[in-house]
Amino acid sequence: xxxxxxxxxxxxxxxxxxxxxxxxxxxxxxxxxxxxxxxxxxxxxxxxxxxxxxxxxxxxxxxxxxxxxxxxxxxxxxxxxxxxxxxxxxxxxxxxxxxxxxxxxxxxxxxxxxxxxxxxxxxxxxxxxxxxxxxxxxxxxxxxxxxxxxxxxxxxxxxxxxxxxxxxxxxxxxxxxxxxxxxxxxxxxxxxxxxxxxxxxxxxxxxxxxxxxxxxxxxxxxxxxxxxxxxxxxxxxxxxxxxxxxxxxxxxxxxxxxxxxxxxxxxxxxxxxxxxxxxxxxxxxxxxxxxxxxxxxxxxxxxxxxxxxxxxxxxxxxxxxxxxxxxxxxxxxxxxxxxxxxxxxxxxxxxxxxxxxxxxxxxxxxxxxxxxxxxxxxxxxxxxxxxxxxxxxxxxxxxxxxxxxxxxxxxxxxxxxxxxxxxxxxxxxxxxxxxxxxxxxxxxxxxxxxxxxxxxxxxxxxxxxxxxxxxxxxxxxxxxxxxxxxxxxxxxxxxxxxxxxxxxxxxxxxxxxxxxxxxxxxxxxxxxxxxxxxxxxxxxxxxxxxxxxxxxxxxxxxxxxxxxxxxxxxxxxxxxxxxxx
Amino acid sequence: xxxxxxxxxxxxxxxxxxxxxxxxxxxxxxxxxxxxxxxxxxxxxxxxxxxxxxxxxxxxxxxxxxxxxxxxxxxxxxxxxxxxxxxxxxxxxxxxxxxxxxxxxxxxxxxxxxxxxxxxxxxxxxxxxxxxxxxxxxxxxxxxxxxxxxxxxxxxxxxxxxxxxxxxxxxxxxxxxxxxxxxxxxxxxxxxxxxxxxxxxxxxxxxxxxxxxxxxxxxxxxxxxxxxxxxxxxxxxxxxxxxxxxxxxxxxxxxxxxxxxxxx
Numbered sequence: 037x038x039x040x041x042x043x044x045x046x047x048x049x050x051x052x053x054x055x056x057x058x059x060x061x062x063x064x065x066x067x068x069x070x071x072x073x074x075x076x077x078x079x080x081x082x083x084x085x086x087x088x089x090x091x092x093x094x095x096x097x098x099x100x101x102x103x104x105x106x107x108x109x110x111x112x113x114x115x116x117x118x119x120x121x122x123x124x125x126x127x128x129x130x131x132x133x134x135x136x137x138x139x140x141x142x143x144x145x146x147x148x149x150x151x152x153x154x155x156x157x158x159x160x161x162x163x164x165x166x167x168x169x170x171x172x173x174x175x176x177x178x179x180x181x182x183x184x185x186x187x188x189x190x191x192x193x194x195x196x197x198x199x200x201x202x203x204x205x206x207x208x209x210x211x212x213x214x215x216x217x218x219x220x221x222x223x224x225x226x227x228x229x230x231x232x233x234x235x236x237x238x239x240x241x242x243x244x245x246x247x248x249x250x251x252x253x254x255x256x257x258x259x260x261x262x263x264x265x266x267x268x269x270x271x272x273x274x275x276x277x278x279x280x281x282x283x284x285x286x287x288x289x290x291x292x293x294x295x296x297x298x299x300x301x302x303x304x305x306x307x308x309x310x311x312x313x314x315x316x317x318x319x320x321x322x323x324x325x326x327x328x329x330x331x332x333x334x335x336x337x338x339x340x341x342x343x344x345x346x347x348x349x350x351x352x353x354x355x356x357x358x359x360x361x362x363x364x365x366x367x368x369x370x371x372x373x374x375x376x377x378x379x380x381x382x383x384x385x386x387x388x389x390x391x392x393x394x395x396x397x398x399x400x401x402x403x404x405x406x407x408x409x410x411x412x413x414x415x416x417x418x419x420x421x422x423x424x425x426x427x428x429x430x431x432x433x434x435x436x437x438x439x440x441x442x443x444x445x446x447x448x449x450x451x452x453x454x455x456x457x458x459x460x461x462x463x464x465x466x467x468x469x470x471x472x473x474x475x476x477x478x479x480x481x482x483x484x485x486x487x488x489x490x491x492x493x494x495x496x497x498x499x500x501x502x503x504x505x506x507x508x509x510x511x512x513x514x515x516x517x518x519x520x521x522x523x524x525x526x527x528x529x530x531x532x533x534x535x536x537x538x539x540x541x542x543x544x545x546x547x548x549x550x551x552x553x554x555x556x557x558x559x560x561x562x563x564x565x566x567x568x569x570x571x572x573x574x575x576x577x578x579x580x581x582x583x584x585x586x587x588x589x590x591x592x593x594x595x596x597x598x599x600x601x602x603x604x605x606x607x608x609x610x611x612x613x614x615x616x617x
Numbered sequence: 618x619x620x621x622x623x624x625x626x627x628x629x630x631x632x633x634x635x636x637x638x639x640x641x642x643x644x645x646x647x648x649x650x651x652x653x654x655x656x657x658x659x660x661x662x663x664x665x666x667x668x669x670x671x672x673x674x675x676x677x678x679x680x681x682x683x684x685x686x687x688x689x690x691x692x693x694x695x696x697x698x699x700x701x702x703x704x705x706x707x708x709x710x711x712x713x714x715x716x717x718x719x720x721x722x723x724x725x726x727x728x729x730x731x732x733x734x735x736x737x738x739x740x741x742x743x744x745x746x747x748x749x750x751x752x753x754x755x756x757x758x759x760x761x762x763x764x765x766x767x768x769x770x771x772x773x774x775x776x777x778x779x780x781x782x783x784x785x786x787x788x789x790x791x792x793x794x795x796x797x798x799x800x801x802x803x804x805x806x807x808x809x810x811x812x813x814x815x816x817x818x819x820x821x822x823x824x825x826x827x828x829x830x831x832x833x834x835x836x837x838x839x840x841x842x843x844x845x846x847x848x849x850x851x852x853x854x855x856x857x858x859x860x861x862x863x864x865x866x867x868x869x870x871x872x873x874x875x876x877x878x879x880x881x
Binding site: 160172227229334393449462467523556568572 | 773789813
């Protein structure tokens with residue numbers, strides 16, 4: 037609320053009010069009337085406001101009215117951030133006979149109002165050179181055409197009944213009842229709690245400096261087309277986002293994100309998701325919920341973080357035993373900052389965590405013992421070498437850059453096993469010219485799940501048979517896997533308007549992939565693989581991706597992978613198409 | 618006909634020049650009460666018999682303005698499109714009418730603490746290359762984006778291209794004078810970078826200067842969705858039960874005895 041009090045509200049009306057989204061320009065022409073929250077009313081022929089610079093100019097037959105009186109003039113510019121109003125009044129000489137020009141009739145002057153003191157203008161003061169310039173919008177089409185707008189300085193602009201360019205610059209206007217644009221530096225008004233989507237057109241129906249209400253028109257390959265609703269609130273130290281997605285499908289996710297930062301060194305973040313299956317808003321046929329809470333405490337050169345998660349598989353009367361479960365997990369982690377080792381181009385960070393898992397249904401059964409609770413702790417180290425130049429050519433395109441990372445983590449569990457994960461990667465990159473760059477990388481991930489004497493019980497050796505074909509190699513797998521990936525990537529970009537990349541990878545894994553043996557991991561909602569390494573990954577893949585900027589606010593991204601007929605699979609199931617705004 | 622008009626126009630211009638007149642081009646701010654105001658804020662007396670070409674002088678339009686030797690406007694040629702710079706607006710300022718004696722503006726005095734933004738000549742299209750170093754735990758297939766107040770903090774507004782194991786890059790065309798607040802993320806609000814101490818961080822402030830090619834480099838210490846050094850994604854479904862094995866997609870085990878609780 038304090039922010040609202042500090043910011044100035046401007047109400048702009050005119051025959052033709054336009055908003056240019058790419059330059060954050062609000063332009064108005066014809067019978068323009070501007071009223072401000074501090075009591076000024078101004079009329080004129082044309083108005084222009086640069087929302088980012090937080091200043092406006094009104095010109096042409098200007099009439100200004102405030103508590104101190106009224107005055108006509110040629111132009112007025114208000115630099116809101118600096119509390120300076122520059123005015124070109126047109127005075128009758130009798131109004132200022134001491135300094136009047138010596139001929140008859142009206143005469144212009146230059147006045148500067150300082151810090152809102154309208155009774156005592158600084159007369160004749162030099163003004164900044166571009167004070168009264170109107171921007172040249174050329175042939176650009178406005179994003180919004182309307183007859184009124186309300187501006188919250190440095191935070192938002194809200195339009196009344198308007199025509200909105202749904203094609204973002206192509207001039208396909210559709211009428212909408214209202215529209216709101218946030219341009220504040222408060223990133224939390226842009227936070228969203230929705231899942232990803234291939235296409236998302238957002239209609240921000242209402243809002244002010246601290247809140248936004250928005251309806252999203254979306255498409256994704258799983259839900260197809262649907263609507264979602266999202267409500268944002270944001271303050272100086274806290275924010276909350278609520279959403280229903282997809283609002284027009286039976287399977288709905290009701291999400292609530294919150295965050296509070298009581299001090300510069302402590303933050304609480306929560307996420308709660310309610311899942312329902314229901315027609316409209318009728319009584320759901322199933323409903324579940326989970327909540328995560330994250331507390332972070334900054335410490336000297338390190339921080340502590342507590343993550344908890346509570347799941348309720350059914351909020352309705354359970355229909356099976358499994359729905360009585362209420363799994364809970366918590367983990368307390370301490371992590372150091374990245375420290376440079378001596379003067380070497382080598383950095384390290386250490387992490388230690390302590391965790392607890394509970395599920396009354398049972399988390400794991402080993403040797404006849406069912407574990408409903410598991411305690412664990414882990415110790416990890418990260419080391420990396422960022423961008424070491426190889427070569428000393430003044431032409432940077434002729435040098436190579438080396439990057440290397442190493443991560444090692446061991447997790448000890450109260451159930452009798454520990455897990456080791458070691459990841460090493462090395463890459464060489466080269467800028468070929470202004471547009472092309474290429475890199476090659478080699479990475480190795482070793483993952484081992486160690487049960488000691490119980491190893492062969494947990495990971496028994498057997499020869500699986502898939503569609504009548506045996507895979508004897510799998511018999512050697514005893515819970516220790518290795519994933520080796522060689523990647524070559526060539527990238528082209530043209531000033532952000534067009535980018536294309538070609539990534540070729542060879543995976544040499546153990547256990548070896550065998551078509552049909554390993555279940556395919558769950559893809560995300562856009563059809564993309566979420567895991568960096570997984571058992572059964574096709575040995576070769578090539579991914580091509582093209583991204584083009586359609587206009588100043590919209591890009592389209594197309595990607596597809598080819599798997600060289602591994603298990604009969606040539607192309608990834610579908611193009612990944614994403615339109616971003 | 619057009620050629621004839623052009624000839625007349627040139628002859629009149631030459632006559633104007635010969636009679637000591639001055640011609641400038643500029644943007645019109647206002648035309649009223651016998652004065653023409655240009656975007657410099659200066660008001661010039663217009664002769665009662667001044668020639669006005671191409672419609673009335675209106676705010677936003679451009680004009681080629683001819684002054685006589687006394688500094689009175691004798692001709693206004695109005696244009697809807699921007700005109701090439703002609704004449705010296707500074708030189709005709711001597712003809713501007715103002716009741717008050719010009720006074721210096723202390724706000725305009727050079728300041729040592731003046732920001733780069735305030736020194737920039739705004740409106741020039743320039744290239745900005747953004748390079749970001751990501752945490753070593755960033756997955757090789759992760760997609761990195763830049764979010765900014767220019768895009769209403771859309772977490773997927775500007776995608777960056779991977780250039781090696783630890784760096785991503787993009788090049789944008791922006792207008793000089795643009796002030797940007799930016800952060801980097803992995804495509805979702807939850808993943809927006811946090812500070813080295815795990816607490817959310819203030820956005821970077823970028824002021825786009827007027828050099829043709831500019832660069833900005835940033836280091837992401839950790840992602841907002843990292844837990845215990847590992848990425849954690851908030852699922853759009855209820856979480857799957859805890860998996861004690863590090864392999865999420867082991868094949869279906871044989872019917873022989875095998876501990877339960879391990880994934881199917």
